[in-house]
Amino acid sequence: METQILKKDQINQAVEFLRNGDLVAFPTETVYGLGAIATKEESVKNVYKAKGRPSDNPLIVTVSDENMMKRYAKFVPERAEKLIKHFWPGPLTLLLLVKEGSLPDAVTGGLKTAAFRCPNDELTHELISKLGYPIVGPSANTSTKPSPTTAEHVYHDLKGKISAIIDGGATEVGLESTIIDLSVETPIVLRPGQITPEELSEVLGEKVLINTGKVSDKAIPKAPGMKYRHYAPSAPVWVVDDVNDFEKIDFKSDTAVAALDSVLAKLNLPVENKFSLGKDLKDADHNLFSALRFFDDEDEIKTIYVQGFDEGEKSLAYMNRLNKAAAGHHFKK
Structure with missing residues (x-):
């Protein structure tokens, strides 16, 4: 077709x-x-x-x-x-x-x-x-x-x-x-x-x-996005909740980062290993899926670190999608 x-x-x-x-x-x-x-x-x-x-x-x-x-x-x-x-x-x-x-x-x-x-x-x-x-x-x-x-x-x-x-x-x-x-x-x-x-x-x-509950394996969800894993690229995704923790990551040539411009500017990474989420949370909402897709097409990328946000209800949607993409994995050092 x-x-x-x-x-x-x-x-x-x-x-x-x-x-x-x-x-x-x-x-x-x-x-x-x-x-x-x-x-x-x-x-x-x-x-x-x-x-x-x-x-x-x-x-x-x-x-x-x-x-x-x-x-x-x-x-x-x-x-x-x-x-x-x-x-x-x-x-x-x-x-x-x-x-x-x-x-x-x-x-x-x-x-x-x-x-x-x-x-x-x-x-x-x-x-x-x-x-x-x-x-x-x-x-x-x-x-x-x-x-x-x-x-x-x-x-x-x-x-x-x-x-x-x-x-x-x-x-x-x-x-x-x-x-x-x-x-x-x-x-x-x-x-x-x-x-x-x-x-x-x-x-x-x-x-x-x-809603904060999980749908059991045998139950039918009432709406999309409640039961199955979503939004995940091929490489593992890690959520970085504290922007200061980016400095603690052992970056390699196969490591990628998606974060705000203010964060990326402080990281010693090749340009091709960075993806800008923009200047603020609103930009990040708009750019999250594009970031995950961008690195999904890069076979040499083995790990993706993505900036998390804690801005109350304003960041609920972003963190909901990001947590599903990361299967709940958060970077801790």
């Missing part, structure tokens, strides 16, 4: 691919997603195959607006209405109860809930609106690898496995959306993202919990 790169004036071609049951990668403000019509079970199953994704890992349902979501949600609670009004379109995913039989088990994992998101991207909004159906939207990468933030990243992982990639340029946010579970008594963030629990709590006027 030849994977085509489509420009913004080729959306109609992408629509036809999807209608024919093919897979199309699409841009969002967070990361690139891998699309198939959410109601076509065979197409959805092909998403799992293309990614090498475990079949018990539910998929996000990407919609063009609230009205499309209402065709599948059992009901839309007042909490959801508040969050939609404030954050949609945007990097927020809502977990709601769904109408029985409205979505295939390949989407829901056989659960009574589904995660809905309306991304803030004009190309994807046009794509779904013209299609008339929601599409699933897991990250358009090989499962366990860093999520893609450019069309080139998608092509690297999925060329020959999908029909097309809509090139919308580099993503703005760089980390996947916040997922909040509204199917339970007290709202709980299942996956942190750019929108923090504090911001959600302010809009809802009530406490929002943060």
Whole structure:
């Protein structure tokens, strides 16, 4: 299969691919997603195959607006209405109860809930609106690898496995959306993202919990990112929590570092062994996956040290992704 790169004036071609049951990668403000019509079970199953994704890992349902979501949600609670009004379109995913039989088990994992998101991207909004159906939207990468933030990243992982990639340029946010579970008594963030629990709590006027538990091997997670290892390059990743500890690392020619410019400037390492995360945490959010992908393509790199952050809820999403990439390994000297 030849994977085509489509420009913004080729959306109609992408629509036809999807209608024919093919897979199309699409841009969002967070990361690139891998699309198939959410109601076509065979197409959805092909998403799992293309990614090498475990079949018990539910998929996000990407919609063009609230009205499309209402065709599948059992009901839309007042909490959801508040969050939609404030954050949609945007990097927020809502977990709601769904109408029985409205979505295939390949989407829901056989659960009574589904995660809905309306991304803030004009190309994807046009794509779904013209299609008339929601599409699933897991990250358009090989499962366990860093999520893609450019069309080139998608092509690297999925060329020959999908029909097309809509090139919308580099993503703005760089980390996947916040997922909040509204199917339970007290709202709980299942996956942190750019929108923090504090911001959600302010809009809802009530406490929002943060999931800290692990999903057992036999259980089906309610949302992506809760059970399996993600975001990992081939080389081992170590989190460096204290920037002063970078000076204690025994750097070798096969060692790489991803950190802020202020940290990199103090390290005696070749330029090719450094990757800038930018000037602050916001930049680091945007650049983390690019850093992990950059060194994943360098066969001679055997260890990657990445700067950690402790800035409260603002760094939750970054540290969530980094800890998964590092399998929880933190550098201590």
